[in-house]
Amino acid sequence: MHLPSRPRVATRPVQLAPRPPQLVGRDETVAELRERLRASDVRPEVVAVHGLGGVGKTSLTLEYAYRLQQEYDLVWQLPAAEPAVLSAAFARLAALMGLRELGADAADPVDQVHAALAARTLPWLLIFDNVPEAEALLPFLPPAGPGHVLVTSRSGRWPRDQGLELPVLDLVNAARLLLSSSGQDDEVAAAEAVSEFGALPLSLEQAAAYMSETGLALSEYLDLLHHQRTELLAQGQAWGYRERVASTWQFAFERLARTSPQAIALLRLLSCYAHEAIPYHLLLSPLERWAPRELFRADVQRRRAYGRIPGPPARLLRDVHPSVLVMMRALPRDTLRINAALTALRRHSLIGPPVDGAVTVHRLVQAVTLDQLSRRVQRRWREVAAVLVEAVLPDDPGQKARWPRYARLLPHIRTVLGPTSPGMDKTAQYLGASGDYRTARSLFQEIAAALAAALGPEEGATLTARHELALWTGEAGDPAAARDQYAALIPIRRWVSGPEHPDTLTTQANLAQWTGQAGDAAAARDQYATLLPVRERVQGPEHPSTLINRHELARWTGSWGTRRRLGSSMRRWCRYGSGFRGVNIPTPSPPGPISPTGQGGRGMRWGPGSCVRRWCRYGSGFRGVNIPTPSPPGPISPTGQGGRGMRWGPGSCVRRCCRFVPGCSGPGIRRRSPRGNSLPTGRPVPARKGEGPPQGPGRGAGARGGEPAPRAPAATGEGRGGRRRRRAPRRPRAG
Secondary structure, three states: OOOOOOOOOOOOOEEOOOOOOOOOOOHHHHHHHHHHHHHOOOOOEEEEEEOOOOOOHHHHHHHHHHHHHHHOOEEEEEEOOOHHHHHHHHHHHHHHOOOOOOOOOOOOHHHHHHHHHHHOOOOEEEEEEEEOOHHHHHHHOOOOOOEEEEEEEOOOOOOOOOEEEOOOOOHHHHHHHHHHHHOOOOHHHHHHHHHHHOOOHHHHHHHHHHHHHHOOOHHHHHHHHHHOHHHHOOOOOOOOOOOOHHHHOHHHHHHHHHHOHHHHHHHHHHOOOOOOOEOHHHHHHHHHHOOHHHHHHHHHHHHHHOOOOOOOHHHHHHOOOHHHHHHHHOOOOOHHHHHHHHHHHHHOOOOOOOEOOEEOOOHHHHHHHHHOOOHHHHHHHHHHHHHHHHHHOOOOOOOHHHHHHHHHHHHHHHHHOOOOOHHHHHHHHHHHHOOOHHHHHHHHHHHHHHHHHHOOOOOHHHHHHHHHHHHHHHHOOOHHHHHHHHHHHHHHHHHHHOOOOHHHHHHHHHHHHHHHHOOOHHHHHHHHHHHHHHHHHHHOOOOHHHHHHHHHHHHHHHHHHHHHHHHOOOOOOOOOOOOOOEEEEOOOOOOEEOOOOOOOOOOOEEOOOOOOEEEEOOOOOOOOOOOOOOOOOOOOOOOOOOOOOOOOOOOOOOOEOOEOOOOOEOEOEOOOOOOOOOOOEOOOOOOOOOOOOOOOOOOEOOOOOOOOEOOOOOOOOOOOOOOOOOOOOOOOOOO
16 A cells, blocks of 8 residues: 655754753853854854863853854754764754655765755754864764854864864853852852852852752852862752763873873873963973982982981982882973873863963862872872972072062962972072062961971071071061061070071171161161171181171161261250241242242242251341251240350251351351350351341341341340340359
8 A cells, every 4th residue: 555655844953952041151252153153254164162171162052053043044963972973963864854764774864964955055053062073073074055063072173263262251250150050149158169160160050059959058068168079079960061070071081091191190290280370391391301210319408408307318218109200200201292291181171272381270170180099199299299390490599580480380389389398498588589578478487387396496497497587577567576586586596506606697697687677776786796706706807797797887886876866956056136036847848049038038048858947037138048957846036145046956967057148147057056155157248239237226246357246126025135144253162
């Protein structure tokens, strides 16, 4: 019996996984993907979205397909992890397109679909999901047709014009994703969780699913993550993901262990460092020059030189476990092997692209890589990482040319080196030399505490760390604390090393230095004076330390004298008219004439750098006076006949002159007058046109050569008369 054929129904082939419930922080990437597919003149255009497992590659391509599916006549998602599964998916597509009967056609379904796609006039979209390698996809790519091809893959080996690497989310969008997926509002805990997970969408979705299932708060989940990370990363099932964080890279690890042992060894080494860019080329460079045993021998000698470990080097070298040497031998040693290992890791997107000899490794990849190892093996890999870092650290951290290397290695030094390691000591020295005094002080606090606990408070390495701690405490802006720390250290130095040991003398010199910096110049001078003969006897009169001691002694002696002069209340006396009064003005003014007289007379002429301004109310014949130092506030009444003149403030060290009317030259003030009436005077100055002496009764005796001295009008309420009284002759003592 012949059955009639089934009538053909108009179809539009569409096969997509369910749309992601939300796609946070990827709108710009979707727009970029659309622009790249439309801008190319080549058809079909191929874009391969690649990146770390769990970064959201499939979610991105699905979101693009759902947003723009109306622009395509055919939209089909094909699983591409296995060639056999991919071929079966092509057979189903061919049957849906009416190109073949399922199970009854011997033709290749891939060729049938390619032919049909090439003949179409309307655009189409194919999505190849989870492609392992670019080479594995070549037989399945359509050769012609007005369509677009999207590929998702963990492999980073794609042509530059086809590849689009998808990074992790930024921190803000990652926190938004976690809060919206978990239904919580603790932004602080969300930010901390994002930092722990490295903003990987898979980990955030998995954490949100686990919290939704168990009812845990974000803070409680973080506590579990800190204590049971390995077990927790295997819990929870993120929507749209078939795998969890703990298993998402398991296949890659197993394959690398079989095909590229050096690549998996390199990944384990890189997982011991910080998640910042890791300078792999620099860290592996010692392996090209030295054998593993030689590197460990050099490390033992280095630690002994810094006083970190006692005992003979031969015995300490025997303590190195043989498995550590085996691990180091498993690492790639030359450029070709290093590049091959990096290529294998990039094939699975386990590392970022190499840039300037450095790569990045996601923190979760590092965590999962190490979690697969036992604690003992983890500890030995960290020993290897520490030895390689110590081997590339320069021995002169104070030289500016070495600072770029220290800056590049700084996050990894803090990750793999302990506080008792020589490299940590050199790093703290670098930070202090480069100007980061506070961080240097913090590091030396850790170093001193760790050495005191490990070696004892009286060991030489501990005392050296305390010495450096005091130094950088002072440089950080606390000289008093530095002085106290050195003062506490000196008795121990004397008891351990002896009173004339160079280390003890250096500590004494630093104590004197920071004593002076703390404001006690006299004590600093005395300490340097006490130390100098010891330096001369122990180290010699021409030793650099002795010469520096002499220099500092002279410096603090001069500083003490200056401060003594600044602290004294010296009075300078001027013989002026009785109408002079002074006023303190504690704000700076530009140099130049100031005339507050109200009578057209010129006021004081102030020089640059003066910190206090005094205005003088005087007659029209008054000329300027330089006063670069402060004086006590209050009125000043320089009488013409024995009245007190200006009171000059502490620290005045410049000669000052007052020039008045013709016939009177202002006194040059060179020293303190005992009575205020016998100061030396300056050179006479001719009067200006139209200027004359202030009027006042009487005339005083000339200060020089019988020249008349000016008299100002007497001030109201002045306690003395116009003329200075003569002192009565002293009576002879009776008997």
